Amino acid sequence: MSYSSSIKEAHGSLLSSIREQGLFKDERYIHSPQAATIEVEYPLGSALQSVVNLCANNYLGLSSHPEVIAAAHAALDERGYGLSSVRFICGTQDIHRELERALSDFLATEDTILFPSCMDANAGVFEAILGPEDVIISDRLVHASIVDGIRLCKAVTDTYKHANMNHLEQKLGEHQDKRARLIVTDGVFSMDGDLAPLDEICALADKYDAMVFVDDSHATGFIGQTGKGTPEHFGVLGKIDIITTTLGKALGGAAGGCVSGRREIVALCRQRARPYLFSNTMAPPLVAGALKVIEILNRSTERRDRLAENSEFWRKGLADAGFVIKDGESPIVPLILYNAKLIHADPMKDEHRDLWWSSPTAELGKVVHIELHQPFTTHYGGTLPSIQVSYETWGELNQARDNAVLIIHPMTTDCHVTGEFAGQPTGWWEPMVGPGKAIDTDTHFVVCPNLIGGCYGTTGPRFPSGDGKAYLDRFPLLTPRDMMRVQKLFLGALGIPRVNLVIGPSMGAMIAWEWAIEAPDMIDTVAVVAAPLKTSPYQIGLNWLQRSAISIDLAENEVVSKSRQMFARGVGMLSYRSPAGLDAKFGRAWFKNPGVSLRDPGLFNVESWLKHHGRRIRKRFDPYTYLLFSRAMDLHDVTEGRGSVIDVLDRVTCRTLVVGISSDCLYPATEVKLGADILEDLRRTVRYEEIISANGHDAFLLDTDQLATMLRGFQVL
Numbered sequence: 001m002s003y004s005s006s007i008k009e010a011h012g013s014l015l016s017s018i019r020e021q022g023l024f025k026d027e028r029y030i031h032s033p034q035a036a037t038i039e040v041e042y043p044l045g046s047a048l049q050s051v052v053n054l055c056a057n058n059y060l061g062l063s064s065h066p067e068v069i070a071a072a073h074a075a076l077d078e079r080g081y082g083l084s085s086v087r088f089i090c091g092t093q094d095i096h097r098e099l100e101r102a103l104s105d106f107l108a109t110e111d112t113i114l115f116p117s118c119m120d121a122n123a124g125v126f127e128a129i130l131g132p133e134d135v136i137i138s139d140r141l142v143h144a145s146i147v148d149g150i151r152l153c154k155a156v157t158d159t160y161k162h163a164n165m166n167h168l169e170q171k172l173g174e175h176q177d178k179r180a181r182l183i184v185t186d187g188v189f190s191m192d193g194d195l196a197p198l199d200e201i202c203a204l205a206d207k208y209d210a211m212v213f214v215d216d217s218h219a220t221g222f223i224g225q226t227g228k229g230t231p232e233h234f235g236v237l238g239k240i241d242i243i244t245t246t247l248g249k250a251l252g253g254a255a256g257g258c259v260s261g262r263r264e265i266v267a268l269c270r271q272r273a274r275p276y277l278f279s280n281t282m283a284p285p286l287v288a289g290a291l292k293v294i295e296i297l298n299r300s301t302e303r304r305d306r307l308a309e310n311s312e313f314w315r316k317g318l319a320d321a322g323f324v325i326k327d328g329e330s331p332i333v334p335l336i337l338y339n340a341k342l343i344h345a346d347p348m349k350d351e352h353r354d355l356w357w358s359s360p361t362a363e364l365g366k367v368v369h370i371e372l373h374q375p376f377t378t379h380y381g382g383t384l385p386s387i388q389v390s391y392e393t394w395g396e397l398n399q400a401r402d403n404a405v406l407i408i409h410p411m412t413t414d415c416h417v418t419g420e421f422a423g424q425p426t427g428w429w430e431p432m433v434g435p436g437k438a439i440d441t442d443t444h445f446v447v448c449p450n451l452i453g454g455c456y457g458t459t460g461p462r463f464p465s466g467d468g469k470a471y472l473d474r475f476p477l478l479t480p481r482d483m484m485r486v487q488k489l490f491l492g493a494l495g496i497p498r499v500n501l502v503i504g505p506s507m508g509a510m511i512a513w514e515w516a517i518e519a520p521d522m523i524d525t526v527a528v529v530a531a532p533l534k535t536s537p538y539q540i541g542l543n544w545l546q547r548s549a550i551s552i553d554l555a556e557n558e559v560v561s562k563s564r565q566m567f568a569r570g571v572g573m574l575s576y577r578s579p580a581g582l583d584a585k586f587g588r589a590w591f592k593n594p595g596v597s598l599r600d601p602g603l604f605n606v607e608s609w610l611k612h613h614g615r616r617i618r619k620r621f622d623p624y625t626y627l628l629f630s631r632a633m634d635l636h637d638v639t640e641g642r643g644s645v646i647d648v649l650d651r652v653t654c655r656t657l658v659v660g661i662s663s664d665c666l667y668p669a670t671e672v673k674l675g676a677d678i679l680e681d682l683r684r685t686v687r688y689e690e691i692i693s694a695n696g697h698d699a700f701l702l703d704t705d706q707l708a709t710m711l712r713g714f715q716v717l
Helices: 005-020 066-079 094-107 118-129 144-151 165-174 198-207 263-272 284-299 302-320 360-364 480-494 507-518 537-554 558-576 579-586 605-620 623-634 645-649 669-681 696-702 704-713
Strands: 037-041 049-052 111-115 135-139 156-160 181-186 211-215 242-246 257-261 366-370 387-394 404-407 445-449 499-505 523-529 590-592 655-661 686-691
Touching: 066 284, 094 111, 094 257, 094 284, 111 118, 111 263, 118 144, 118 211, 118 242, 118 257, 118 263, 135 144, 135 165, 144 181, 156 165, 165 181, 165 198, 181 198, 198 211, 257 263, 284 302, 360 387, 366 480, 387 480, 404 480, 445 480, 480 507, 480 623, 499 507, 507 523, 507 623, 537 558, 537 623, 558 605, 558 696, 579 605, 590 605, 645 669, 655 669, 655 696, 655 704, 669 686, 686 704, 696 704
Parallel strands: 135 156, 135 181, 181 211, 211 242, 404 445, 404 499, 499 523, 523 655, 655 686
Antiparallel strands: 037 049, 111 257, 242 257, 366 387, 387 445
16 A cells, blocks of 8 residues: 555645644643542653643542442452453443443433443444434534434434524424434533523424434533433433433543433344444443442432532632633533633733723624744735734534634724624624524624734734834735735634635725635635725725825824824715715705804715714724725735736635625726626636615615625525
């Protein structure tokens, strides 16, 4: 066999990519028994360190309990090290059946079958009992082992939104034509620690004639009044048709798993579950140790009670210390750090919150410090030795980490896209993003980072440079391409290798073009809303007028510049609307009638509107960021340094939705459509849509009903 150099290079590249994303799994070498305090060698070859261990599944502290160890020792002496056989040939000892009966009694089920692990139990049970005439309806956040087990089964598969009983009922109604319906859920979800509402699930199962499957691995032994798991907690003991659980967590922590439930189901697993039929039996010491654990649990609830007290103490302490945790009642206490690479970072790193400009993001935003192995170099040669990115999120990232949506904000907005539905301030794209909306936060993890150079928490002109002084006008010149590359690093820091949708309007759309060209393999669909392939002299000229007012004053007096920023914003606001739209909105109506002299010229409604927006921008947006971003828009050109526009767009392999606006004077629809036309000629999967509106460029904010229909029509999610 040949392990070719090309395959070796491909594997090496994949490993490098895993490292760059902060997802490479390094092993810590423990030199002591599993316990609350352990002796660890990390990195390899370093001196041992005594550390507090908060990440084991040793919920009840029984992994090294002296009675459990003694029972395992005795079985080793009396029954041997192993059986060198599968169960049905010559691998079943009396203690195996004894353990199966003990588990059935403890879980209040009819029968139990042992597997080498719960992973094997989940891999074997579905295929053994279901066929193509049946349906499996699973919670969208079930454990990966369940997902893998379902894949091996020929039954029809469907999912319901996490813990959403209305959606589950809808799915059950849709599948009444199937022979059997199996509802599948975790008892306690291992990432967030929340409990499945088993009482409601069982009620729906009764109503729609369905069976219920629960993986209770993170509950058996300690959830419920006597530790019998989530069925006991919700008062449905004996009503769950199939329970899978593990002996590798609270029940001794060694190895082993089981399927426990209806007698006929267990019998079918003995005949047809492949991991049971073709894997060696559990070793006698493991069986004896598990039997001793069940004896200890039946003797007293002391350990379960202490765990509940410790969990409550830990939750309260973290919350009081200012950490973000998820509410719950299980011992799994998720500490939300929003950064897969944070384990390598300095937890005391300054987020420079005093430099953030006022916005909802200042209160709600989270921060990632991007791990840079060398300074980030911009297209024009500037460097940034460190980068932090602020961001907001909505919805849940699923276990496969493949349901993300990246929203790229336009020039003067922040990360706060939405939030009204969650009791937060109204976001700038509220009608587009939320539960059941075009960008559905019930099914997708939506993230919006503040752009590099911004003023809402991401490294920008106000941040300290290497000499400790603020960058200000020394901040590196940026292009949309630079912004996209920082976003790519940002997603890597979050541990998101791929996104369903990248969408951006206006300047955000310029960055979306860069995503489609430079990283199409990372995205399923890109939506470009109101941006051409490059900026025109007309657009550059408008930006020059705006920058001129601000930059003149920054050279003299920054306080005065805020007044002139009003003028700059006025030029921008006029370019964002169409003449017809302004006429329809304001006409020639007066806000304040004129007097008799030039000293009292009056104020038209349109002038008052421009003045209002000018005042707002002074309070909420940094003039340095205004200068930086408007120039970045000038520098937008997808062909810069890449070749012809045909060569450049030939790189686009993802699905592409291009949206123009009929009345857009700033970025005319014909210029926007050109990108779609070229992609169509290149036989790419592309659609061009046009918002029909008199609102000009701002139609992406004001005519969201049309945009939402376009997204749904293209089936971007």
